[in-house]
Amino acid sequence: MAKRIGSDVICLPNAPVVRGAAAVGTSMEAKGPLGAELDHVFRDAKVGAETWEQAESRLQSEAVRLAIRNAGTTHDAVQLLLGGDLLNQCMATSFSARDLHLPLAGLYGACSTMALSLALAALLTECGAVQTAVACTSSHFCAAEKQFRMPLEYGGQRPPTAQWTATASGAAVVCADGRGPRIEAALFGRVEDYGVRDSANMGAAMAPAAASTIATFLRDTNTQPRDYDMILTGDLGSVGSRLLEELLEKEHGVRLGGVHADCGLMLYDGKAQDVHAGGSGCGCSAAVVCGYILRRLREGTLRRVLFVGTGALLSGVSPLQGETVPGVAHAVLLTNGEGQA
Amino acid sequence: MAKRIGSDVICLPNAPVVRGAAAVGTSMEAKGPLGAELDHVFRDAKVGAETWEQAESRLQSEAVRLAIRNAGTTHDAVQLLLGGDLLNQCMATSFSARDLHLPLAGLYGACSTMALSLALAALLTECGAVQTAVACTSSHFCAAEKQFRMPLEYGGQRPPTAQWTATASGAAVVCADGRGPRIEAALFGRVEDYGVRDSANMGAAMAPAAASTIATFLRDTNTQPRDYDMILTGDLGSVGSRLLEELLEKEHGVRLGGVHADCGLMLYDGKAQDVHAGGSGCGCSAAVVCGYILRRLREGTLRRVLFVGTGALLSGVSPLQGETVPGVAHAVLLTNGEGQA
Numbered sequence: 296m297a298k299r300i301g302s303d304v305i306c307l308p309n310a311p312v313v314r315g316a317a318a319v320g321t322s323m324e325a326k327g328p329l330g331a332e333l334d335h336v337f338r339d340a341k342v343g344a345e346t347w348e349q350a351e352s353r354l355q356s357e358a359v360r361l362a363i364r365n366a367g368t369t370h371d372a373v374q375l376l377l378g379g380d381l382l383n384q385c386m387a388t389s390f391s392a393r394d395l396h397l398p399l400a401g402l403y404g405a406c407s408t409m410a411l412s413l414a415l416a417a418l419l420t421e422c423g424a425v426q427t428a429v430a431c432t433s434s435h436f437c438a439a440e441k442q443f444r445m446p447l448e449y450g451g452q453r454p455p456t457a458q459w460t461a462t463a464s465g466a467a468v469v470c471a472d473g474r475g476p477r478i479e480a481a482l483f484g485r486v487e488d489y490g491v492r493d494s495a496n497m498g499a500a501m502a503p504a505a506a507s508t509i510a511t512f513l514r515d516t517n518t519q520p521r522d523y524d525m526i527l528t529g530d531l532g533s534v535g536s537r538l539l540e541e542l543l544e545k546e547h548g549v550r551l552g553g554v555h556a557d558c559g560l561m562l563y564d565g566k567a568q569d570v571h572a573g574g575s576g577c578g579c580s581a582a583v584v585c586g587y588i589l590r591r592l593r594e595g596t597l598r599r600v601l602f603v604g605t606g607a608l609l610s611g612v613s614p615l616q617g618e619t620v621p622g623v624a625h626a627v628l629l630t631n632g633e634g635q636a
Numbered sequence: 637m638a639k640r641i642g643s644d645v646i647c648l649p650n651a652p653v654v655r656g657a658a659a660v661g662t663s664m665e666a667k668g669p670l671g672a673e674l675d676h677v678f679r680d681a682k683v684g685a686e687t688w689e690q691a692e693s694r695l696q697s698e699a700v701r702l703a704i705r706n707a708g709t710t711h712d713a714v715q716l717l718l719g720g721d722l723l724n725q726c727m728a729t730s731f732s733a734r735d736l737h738l739p740l741a742g743l744y745g746a747c748s749t750m751a752l753s754l755a756l757a758a759l760l761t762e763c764g765a766v767q768t769a770v771a772c773t774s775s776h777f778c779a780a781e782k783q784f785r786m787p788l789e790y791g792g793q794r795p796p797t798a799q800w801t802a803t804a805s806g807a808a809v810v811c812a813d814g815r816g817p818r819i820e821a822a823l824f825g826r827v828e829d830y831g832v833r834d835s836a837n838m839g840a841a842m843a844p845a846a847a848s849t850i851a852t853f854l855r856d857t858n859t860q861p862r863d864y865d866m867i868l869t870g871d872l873g874s875v876g877s878r879l880l881e882e883l884l885e886k887e888h889g890v891r892l893g894g895v896h897a898d899c900g901l902m903l904y905d906g907k908a909q910d911v912h913a914g915g916s917g918c919g920c921s922a923a924v925v926c927g928y929i930l931r932r933l934r935e936g937t938l939r940r941v942l943f944v945g946t947g948a949l950l951s952g953v954s955p956l957q958g959e960t961v962p963g964v965a966h967a968v969l970l971t972n973g974e975g976q977a
Binding site for chain 2: 296297298299303305345346348349374375379381382383384385386388389390392393396397398399400401402403404405411414415418419421422423424425426481482483484485486487488608609610611612613616617618621623
């Protein structure tokens with residue numbers, strides 16, 4: 296049974312296990328500092344498909360397939376797939392779920408989807424609804440640019456605040472028992488809106504939600520940043536990360552110290568790769584968490600990571616209709632399971 | 637604790653309670669046979685907003701507000717909002733969740749979203765993750781036509797298989813205890829693809845998923861259609877409903893008898909209103925279930941309803957890329973709670 300503490304945190308006394316995970320990307324992601332952490336690298340963004348959308352779906356199917364293999368379990372043992380993506384009507388996930396033919400709970404959390412899917416997978420496992428669930432998400436640079444911003448052929452100049460949507464996917468197999476990193480708590484974020492209107496500055500749009508979620512998690516659990524090896528945001532990038540630190544200090548009296556890291560600043564080499572303010576997209580945090588982070592937790596070189604997935608809530612239409620870009624951030628507490636029996 | 641039976645059904649021994657619900661629509665929905673079941677009717681499709689997308693968001697906020705009032709609870713008591721919609725990037729839900737400022741688990745289940753959100757709300761309530769959750773969804777005729785098919789101004793002719801996307805929303809407050817209809821079981825559907833390519837024939841695209849979900853539910857629970865007062869599909873319409881009966885009989889050996897009903901055939905007057913094969917959209921089944929059905933369960937004139945939300949998985953782009961339109965169907969067993977302590 297799950298247990299609520301404080302206003303918004305949900306504790307999982309049985310702490311479901313991430314028995315295996317996998318991250319996939321393309322040569323662009325392989326050139327980044329975490330390239331060696333990818334379970335599979337596709338040569339180019341087409342991934343052997345005819346369209347970018349179908350390519351993204353293949354990324355996701357492959358990540359799920361490899362995660363199941365890494366978990367040492369079988370396709371038939373998986374009782375639920377929890378996933379979503381950035382494409383209109385979550386097409387990457389829908390077609391991947393068709394090909395996998397697993398029961399599907401479709402999600403939409405924009406770039407926070409990896410945290411949202413891990414949270415729900417853990418809760419449903421904790422409560423006995425499923426024994427084995429797969430949490431997954433993906434994104435694709437070309438599909439996202441075309442859909443949210445400009446046709447690639449237009450060759451529009453990207454401002455310095457822009458981020459690079461990862462062409463990547465991550466999947467994690469969450470089980471009621473077994474060996475591996477554990478999910479000890481979860482928090483579903485509230486939508487925060489500070490009135491950002493620039494759809495090329497997603498870091499600023501998401502920072503308030505990340506600040507609110509982190510502050511709430513620390514307050515509800517009566518912990519401080521130093522109680523974590525890492526407080527890991529999804530894809531704030533360089534602009535959003537600076538704003539996060541400012542907001543946490545000014546509005547919540549929280550100093551992150553050296554404990555903050557951001558998947559958007561980890562996936563690519565900010566100097567050698569032309570990604571401007573950093574990586575982004577559902578696949579960015581998915582690849583970093585399902586590759587690097589969960590591996591370090593398994594090895595014990597990381598012990599407590601508060602993963603805060605961050606999502607900017609916009610469509611191709613909403614900014615043109617004068618809407619602001621609110622953000623949402625969901626958190627899961629990942630541990631190496633040492634505190635557990 | 638939830639309990640799995642058979643291959644895919646999840647039983648909820650504590651059977652969370654739908655303590656209150658609300659359905660809203662516009663004058664078009666009010667003219668239908670269930671018009672009197674709506675908790676609020678907006679005069680026109682603009683709902684006082686400047687755009688159709690913002691109008692849909694208002695529909696959803698109002699449905700949630702009224703559901704909370706009808707449940708006799710308060711906004712502050714709600715610990716999680718579970719919802720999604722058909723708009724690109726689920727904008728109706730995102731902006732409604734911003735205005736409500738409640739923790740959000742964003743979902744995507746196309747027109748099956750009401751069943752998906754009820755299933756997850758019930759499971760999270762069952763397991764103690766939340767005491768009070770709101771499940772909600774919405775759709776909007778004008779926003780959906782523009783996004784999935786043609787600009788309204790084009791005045792395109794709709795084929796006889798086409799359905800009318802409801803401009804409506806429904807919300808249900810799910811609690812761990814209290815009085816009201818109960819959710820006794822849930823099933824997350826698998827994506828089924830029979831190769832339908834006509835995006836103006838969604839009933840045919842969804843029927844195989846509905847058939848598979850109903851057959852699996854009956855098999856896993858060892859029940860027959862006559863054990864239910866109603867097996868209620870989301871929005872198969874007249875074409876999909878006929879196909880459902882055929883498929884269930886031919887492929888699964890199940891005869892529905894007189895027990896089948898379809899929200900898409902209930903919301904509008906097929907003779908007097910020009911909706912062709914029936915109503916559709918997330919808001920169609922949401923309004924029928926959160927209005928008519930839950931009221932009848934509360935009164936006891938219905939006692940056992942298997943609600944099978946149906947979703948067609950397509951975007952404005954996927955059929956143009958040669959993709960088929962697969963379907964998904966999620967089920968929840970709604971009862972009047974008489975079998976419960």
